[in-house]
Amino acid sequence: MAKKTTIIPVGPYHPLQEEPEFFKLYVEGExxxxxxxxxxxxxxxxxxxxxxxxxxxxxxxxxxxxxxxSTSHPIACVQAIEEAGDLxxxxxxxxxxxxxxxLERIHSHLLWLGLAGHFLGFNTVWMWAWRYREEVLNICEQxxxxxxxxxxxxxxxxxxxxxxxxxxxxxxxxxxxSSPLDLFRDTVAEDxxxxxxxxxxxxxxxxxxxxxxxxxxxxxxxxxxxxVRRDHPHAAYGMVEWDVVLESRGDIFDKIMVRIxxxxxxxxxxxxxxxxxxxxxxxxxxxxxxxxxxxGIGHYEAPRGEVFHYIRSDGSNRPVRHKIRAPSYMNVPTNxxxxxxxxxxxxxxxxxxxDPCYCCTERMAAVxxxxxxxxxxxxxxLLQRSRRKTAWLRSQLGHEGPDLKWxx
Amino acid sequence: xxxxxxxxxxxxxxxxxxxxxxxxxxxxxxxxxxxxxxxERFGIIAVGSIRHADIIxxxxxxxxxxxxxxxxxxxxxxxPVIVLAxxxxxxxxxxxxxxxNWDEPVGNYVPIDxxxxxxxxxxxxxxxxxxxxxxxLQHPAPAGADR
Amino acid sequence: xxxxDVVMRIQSALGExxxxxxxxxxxRVYFExxxxxxxxxxxLLHDTLQxxxxxxxxxxGPHQMEILYHWALDRLGLVVTVRTRVDRDQPQIASIAAxxxxxxxxxxxxxxxxxxxxxxxxxxxxxxxxxxxPHGKYPLRRDFRKD
Numbered sequence: 001m002a003k004k005t006t007i008i009p010v011g012p013y014h015p016l017q018e019e020p021e022f023f024k025l026y027v028e029g030e031x032x033x034x035x036x037x038x039x040x041x042x043x044x045x046x047x048x049x050x051x052x053x054x055x056x057x058x059x060x061x062x063x064x065x066x067x068x069x070s071t072s073h074p075i076a077c078v079q080a081i082e083e084a085g086d087l088x089x090x091x092x093x094x095x096x097x098x099x100x101x102x103l104e105r106i107h108s109h110l111l112w113l114g115l116a117g118h119f120l121g122f123n124t125v126w127m128w129a130w131r132y133r134e135e136v137l138n139i140c141e142q143x144x145x146x147x148x149x150x151x152x153x154x155x156x157x158x159x160x161x162x163x164x165x166x167x168x169x170x171x172x173x174x175x176x177x178s179s180p181l182d183l184f185r186d187t188v189a190e191d192x193x194x195x196x197x198x199x200x201x202x203x204x205x206x207x208x209x210x211x212x213x214x215x216x217x218x219x220x221x222x223x224x225x226x227x228v229r230r231d232h233p234h235a236a237y238g239m240v241e242w243d244v245v246l247e248s249r250g251d252i253f254d255k256i257m258v259r260i261x262x263x264x265x266x267x268x269x270x271x272x273x274x275x276x277x278x279x280x281x282x283x284x285x286x287x288x289x290x291x292x293x294x295x296g297i298g299h300y301e302a303p304r305g306e307v308f309h310y311i312r313s314d315g316s317n318r319p320v321r322h323k324i325r326a327p328s329y330m331n332v333p334t335n336x337x338x339x340x341x342x343x344x345x346x347x348x349x350x351x352x353x354x355d356p357c358y359c360c361t362e363r364m365a366a367v368x369x370x371x372x373x374x375x376x377x378x379x380x381x382l383l384q385r386s387r388r389k390t391a392w393l394r395s396q397l398g399h400e401g402p403d404l405k406w407x408x
Numbered sequence: 409x410x411x412x413x414x415x416x417x418x419x420x421x422x423x424x425x426x427x428x429x430x431x432x433x434x435x436x437x438x439x440x441x442x443x444x445x446x447x448e449r450f451g452i453i454a455v456g457s458i459r460h461a462d463i464i465x466x467x468x469x470x471x472x473x474x475x476x477x478x479x480x481x482x483x484x485x486x487x488p489v490i491v492l493a494x495x496x497x498x499x500x501x502x503x504x505x506x507x508x509n510w511d512e513p514v515g516n517y518v519p520i521d522x523x524x525x526x527x528x529x530x531x532x533x534x535x536x537x538x539x540x541x542x543x544x545l546q547h548p549a550p551a552g553a554d555r
Numbered sequence: 556x557x558x559x560d561v562v563m564r565i566q567s568a569l570g571e572x573x574x575x576x577x578x579x580x581x582x583r584v585y586f587e588x589x590x591x592x593x594x595x596x597x598x599l600l601h602d603t604l605q606x607x608x609x610x611x612x613x614x615x616g617p618h619q620m621e622i623l624y625h626w627a628l629d630r631l632g633l634v635v636t637v638r639t640r641v642d643r644d645q646p647q648i649a650s651i652a653a654x655x656x657x658x659x660x661x662x663x664x665x666x667x668x669x670x671x672x673x674x675x676x677x678x679x680x681x682x683x684x685x686x687x688x689p690h691g692k693y694p695l696r697r698d699f700r701k702d
Contacts, residue, residue, distance in 0.1 A: 020426060020474060041474045042428045043683040045507040048694055052506065064503055067432025067528065083580075111435065114442075130442035148432045149527060213608045213657035226607070231629040232582065297583065297625065297634055299609070308609050310625065323612035323623075333660060473685040508694045508701045509684065 005033060008344065010351075023335075023351060030343045035336050050322040055081055055155050055291060058319065062309070063149050065324060068111065071097075071104045072302030073309070073324070074153035079234055080311040081155040081319075083296030085288065092282040093157040098236035099170075099273040100144065100152050101300070102266040106177070107136040108303035109259040109266075113184065116256060119349045120197045125188060132180040139173045142166060157285030167274050174267055181267070185260050189253075198252040202338040202350035205250060212334045215327050216305020217258045222250030228301035235300075240272040252349055262303075291315070302327055416462055416488055417545040419451035420538075423461035425481060427514065428504075429468020432528040433495035437465055440531035447535055450542075458482075463490040463538065466518065469497045471509040475517065482518045490541050493520045494534060496527045558584070558633050561604060565635070568599050575638075587638040590648045593624070596637050597651040597658075600626045606635065608657045613646075613669040615696045620646050620671065641671065650676040668695040 010023040020041035026034030046065055050058050058081075062073040075097055082089060110133040117125025137147045143166050144150035152158050162170075188194060204214070209224045219226055227244045229237040245261035247254035293315040299308045305327030312321040339350045426434045440447045441454060455461060458481050470478045482491070496502035498514055514520070524537045558581055566573060569588065572595075576586040588596055600606040606626035614621040624637040641648055650673035652659040662673045663682040670693040673679060681688065693699060 020428070020477075040681070040683045040685065041471070041477075043471055043473070043509050044428050044469060044504045045509045045694060046504075048699075049504065049507055061503055064430045064432075064527075067430040067435060070430075070432070083583075127443050130439065131444060134439075134442075134444045147436070147528070147530065210607070211656050213655070226629045228629075232627075232632045232634070294579075295585075297636070299627075299634075306609070308625070310610075310612055310623070312614065321612070321614045323610065325610035329610075329660065330657060333657070506701075508699065 004028070010347075025339070025344065025347060027344055030345075032339050032342050032344060032347055035339050037332060037335065047322055047324055050319060050324075052318070054317040055319070058322065059153055059155070060151065062324065063151065066326065067148050068108050069104070069302045069304065069307065069326070070149045071100050071152065072300050072307045073326075075101055075235060076298040076300040076302075076307040076309040077311070077322075077324075078153050078155050079298030079300070080296040080309040081291060081298070081313070083298060084294045084311045084313045085155070085291030085296070086294065087156045087288045087291070088286040090157055090283045090286055092161075092277065092280060093284045094236045094239075095273045095276050095280075096158045096162055096284065097153065098240070099162065099270055099277070100140075100150060101235065102269045102273070103136060103140055103143075103170075105266045105303045106263050107133050107140070109263050110136070112259060112303075113188075113256065116252075116349065116352060117188075117194075119352050120194065122191075122193060125194075128180075129184070132177060135173055135177060139170055142169055154285065155291070156288040157283070159285075161284050162277055164278065167278060170270065170274060174270060177267070181260070181263055185264075189257060189260065194256070195253065197346070197349065198256065200249075201252050201346050202342060203249065203251045204334055204338050208334060208337050209250075212330060212337075214305070214331050214334050216301065216303070216331065217255055217262065218305065218331045218334065220245060221247045221254040221258045223248040226306075228299050228306045232299060234298075236273060236276070237269075239276075240269050242269050291317070304328055305331060416490070417542050420462040420490075420542070421455045421460050422447075422452050422463050422465065423455055423458050423485070424465045424467070425458070425478060427466060427468035427470035427474045427478060427498065428510075429495070429497060433467035433498070436528045436531055437467065437494060437534060440534045445531040445535060447538070450539070452538065458485050461485050461489060463492065463541075465492050465494050465534075466498045466514055466520070467494045469501050469504045469507070469510050470514045471507070472511060473509075475511065475514070478514060479517050490522075490545075491518055491520045492534075492537055492541070493523045495529055496525055499523045499525055502527065556631065558582075558631055561628060561631065561633060561635070564604065565599065568603075569596065582632055582634060584633065584635045585638060586636075587640075590622075590639045590641050593622075593637070593639055594649050594651060594654060597624070597654045600635060600637070601651075601655045604628065608655050608661075609634070611658065611661050611665065613665045613671055613695070615669060616643065617697075619643055620669065622648065622665070622671065624651075646671040647674065648672075649674050652676055667693075669693050670696065 006027050008025040008027055010025055022038040024036040025032055046061060050061055053061055059074050059077060062077045063070045065073045110129045114126040114129030141147050143162055144152050152160060204222050206222050206224050209219045209222045223246060225244065225246055230244055242265045245258050245265060247258050291313045293313055295312045297310050299306050307327060308325040310323040311319050314320050335351050339347055342350060424437050439445060464485060493499050493515060497504060501510060501513055504510060522537050522541055524533055526533055562584060572588055572592045574587050578584050606628050609625040609627045611622060611624045619640045620643050622639050622641065626635045648671060650662055652662060660682060662676055663679060665671050666673055666679055667681050667684055
């Protein structure tokens with residue numbers, strides 16, 4: 001019998017999906033044979049809005065491009081403005097930028113780890129990871145005044161200083177966080193359930209990474225050694241010691257390990273930034289008066305990969321053109337190859353592995369013939385089949401129950 | 409208390425409908441369900457289908473592509489249903505109100521029971537809003553008064 | 556290989572076709588080529604120099620539209636920006652999606668937001684805007700007005 005391709009619509013709305021996104025999974029039986037991705041449920045036209053805002057307002061706008069990368073976009077954006085307008089940045093401000101950026105990386109990776117656990121049906125991981133994430137958010141609130149959307153960045157420096165009292169509070173938080181991080185590394189990564197569900201699943205080769213120009217942990221899990229923090233040094237990353245976390249197999253397990261490893265590196269960077277902030281006082285803002293005409297590029301290694309901003313200035317107080325490219329834009333297309341040949345049950349974790357955090361209950365509405373789009377089995381017929389099967393199972397198991405109508 | 413409201417005020421099933429948000433409100437809603445805030449202690453759990461929803465949380469602006477679907481999803485929800493707009497974007501459009509891909513606040517085509525302002529609102533604010541709505545259902549205003 | 560080696564290789568490969576090459580800093584290289592030279596430049600950067608396509612962006616101008624292709628050479632910490640100009644009334648350029656598949660979405664986005672048509676693109680349809688977006692209205696053009 002020739003196999004029929006079935007389309008399973010995934011999305012666009014689901015309570016645990018952070019962003020509305022629509023995936024069409026083409027399946028033959030249990031096997032995924034194709035994927036079509038439809039974007040646009042989240043398009044807000046930020047690039048156009050930015051052209052109507054002055055440079056200070058632009059920072060608040062790009063913060064709201066993504067709530068979970070709400071420091072990464074501003075850091076890339078201020079770097080682009082500083083390059084275009086040839087602005088100075090005091091050294092203390094650079095340390096504060098890295099500090100906030102790394103705090104964000106820790107809470108973002110904990111968020112992903114929790115959601116990955118949830119997608120695998122392992123809700124304990126979700127609850128634990130999000131519990132420890134709160135510790136980081138508390139510190140962010142204490143240092144910046146908000147749990148997310150910190151409003152810390154401005155062209156030429158940062159808005160708020162990190163005084164000594166807060167430095168000790170951050171140190172205390174890092175101390176309490178070290179044992180949960182060890183727990184995640186040792187227990188979670190060696191858990192047989194997680195091993196079984198993630199080893200060898202959704203593998204991406206270095207060639208595929210290069211084909212889609214994927215970035216961030218997605219690329220590093222496949223052994224592609226790129227990290228904007230090291231390759232294009234900015235903020236304080238050239239002035240502190242840390243290592244790029246690299247794995248080689250490119251499956252989901254390696255993507256988990258890269259992210260867990262990066263949290264340890266983030267702790268290392270934060271500790272160094274804190275001791276420099278204690279010993280090196282100075283201004284935190286160069287108070288630029290104008291942005292000279294020119295063009296500039298800013299990029300930053302966000303938790304998900306490289307954030308890219310391009311700013312063109314004509315000497316006025318507004319950008320003439322502001323191009324933003326988020327990391328998921330490059331990473332999401334890799335799903336088109338990663339998901340092929342896997343089962344439907346693994347599709348959710350594969351789609352989530354690049355960290356756009358999609359999760360969906362698969363809902364089958366109707367079975368379509370892929371060539372003619374003709375409905376082969378209607379929703380009604382599916383229901384009848386399901387009821388017939390329930391009745392059959394009952395007779396096999398000897399369970400009693402109400403009579404089911406087959407012709408609904 | 410009417411019978412309808414009596415049932416609606418207990419163990420609510422929550423459906424989160426994220427629009428074109430920046431994710432922050434969506435994450436704060438999930439945060440409210442996780443151990444520190446634990447909305448589940450009120451018997452509230454998140455469900456995967458709008459057809460099970462007693463309470464809908466809307467977040468973010470709803471752009472042209474999402475707005476039609478938000479309206480359609482609202483129509484699929486069993487009535488009566490409580491609708492909460494979470495965050496400044498769902499309330500008014502906030503920083504995105506001039507966007508070319510956005511027409512009007514979601515409140516213009518989905519009836520909203522309570523607005524929670526903030527960018528993003530803290531989980532405490534979301535919990536306060538939900539408990540206040542439950543309280544209002546259990547102790548409704550006398551007939552004739554505005555709800 | 557050093558950044559100056561990269562510049563020399565670009566200069567020797569493109570020769571006369573290259574203009575306005577400048578290096579504002581040791582981490583940035585900008586140069587301009589003719590639109591019909593873009594596939595050759597893409598092959599040179601992607602295949603020969605093993606660069607990674609960061610993104611491409613169109614910039615609307617009064618008479619011409621600029622397209623900027625940003626390529627990163629991560630080992631050297633270098634960003635090479637290739638600039639080209641197309642006619643504003645009939646913006647048309649060859650697609651590089653066959654050379655670098657990562658460009659597929661980037662070109663789809665430029666096509667729908669700026670109206671630049673990419674010849675030889677495998678799948679030129681709406682990416683971000685809804686399918687019934689009015690034809691001929693491009694939001695990132697300067698003369699676009701929201702209704």
